[in-house]
Amino acid sequence: MKQTQTAIKIKNLFAGYNNTAIIENLNFEVLKGEVFVIIGGSGCGKSTLLKNMIGLLPPISGKIIILGENLSDASGQDRNRILQNIGVAFQSGALFGSMTVMENITLPLKEFTRLPGSVMEDIAWLKLKLVGLENSAFLMPGELSGGMKKRAALARAMALDPSIIFLDEPSAGLDPITSAELDHLVMDLASSLGITFVIVTHELASIEAISDRIIMLEKTAKGIIATGTPEQLKNYHTNPYVHNFFNRTTDLKKTVDFNRTNDKGEQ
């Protein structure tokens, strides 16, 4: 059963680069155990938001509260403790090609714990089993298929038993069947282990299959233009951009008209 406590709280967040905000005054909550999906067109700030949420990029202002602790203010050991609750499998954070799958998974354990080597390996075996890669531990990443690489990255993200896992475009480059298998894995992990997932994806099938709740960001709005369950967004008629995205309609004229109106700052 889903819990209703807050895993992440974003409060009045301004995020961007060199003091120029891409995202302004963002507020939302991710609940414990839910699969929370962030969507939006290219350049709307999804990666920027994710980088803020995992502590890679400091906010211009505002708060990122992870399991009750403010990541944006924390430093030293406090910050490390907060970050240990987070697992990340980013497109850019690919596996290290010169290490076996097993070595890739024990890497965070070596970095953040002082466990004996054999215990680290036991933990890695467990994670490999969870993602169905127990027979691939000693392969090099170059020997894995695209889907297996994503599973291995997920196993690495789980190495420190985080409560929250961030995935950036997990379906990118995967065929629909492999992508659906990965979706099932995420749903299994969320329901069986109670892991909270925050996922950026463009894949409509995936969004509909896995998300409990979605936020849709938009560039001109510099923030959220729609929020809700997949069902709610599919039936969302107020904003043609949202409606077209969820209904795969090609009424581009409506979308372009909406964007033009929005560019002028009209509602």
Ligand SMILES: Nc1ncnc2c1ncn2[C@@H]1O[C@H](COP(=O)(O)OP(=O)(O)OP(=O)(O)O)[C@@H](O)[C@H]1O
């Ligand atoms: N390191 C950076 N320095 C300055 N500007 C950046 C940097 N990284 C991204 N941006 C700008 O921030 C804006 C948002 O980029 P971001 O990568 O967050 O968007 P996105 O929604 O993830 O896009 P996509 O779906 O194409 O990956 C873009 O205009 C981009 O050019």
